[in-house]
Amino acid sequence: MVGRFYDPDGTHYGIPTYPFRLAPDGLVTRRQLRAKGLRPGGQDIAAQILWRSRRYGRRIRVAYLYRFDRAKPVRPMTPAKWAALAKANAARRTCPNCLTDAGYCIPVSLGMCVTCAHLDEQRAA
DSSP, rough: OOOOBTTTOOOOTTOOOOOOOOTTTTTTTTHHHTTEEEOOOOOOOOEEHHHHHHOTTOOOEEEEEEEEEGGGOOOOOOOHHHHHHHHHHHHHHHHHOOOOBBBBOOOOOTSHHHHHHHHHHHHHO
């Protein structure tokens, strides 16, 4: 017996389903495509992998699979996209209190740079 998640016909789960590490050759995840510089390119999900994860409280996890032969190359970044990304990263590094570039991404938990957060704590003490 291969396992409860083995359904290559798709009769039980609707699409072909395989247990962890038993997907056939030619089917890859989105991460595997990206590692090779590819993207799904608008194709439908070809199959899925299901497994029960010990890390997430024994919940059933899913990874969708795409056909490798239908994948397309990743689109290159345009100058406008590079500029937008740089602007977004600069906003994440700018402290709203002192309006300076902290040199690192401001922690969401603090909402300000570490220096400003510690100044507020020192004033309260």
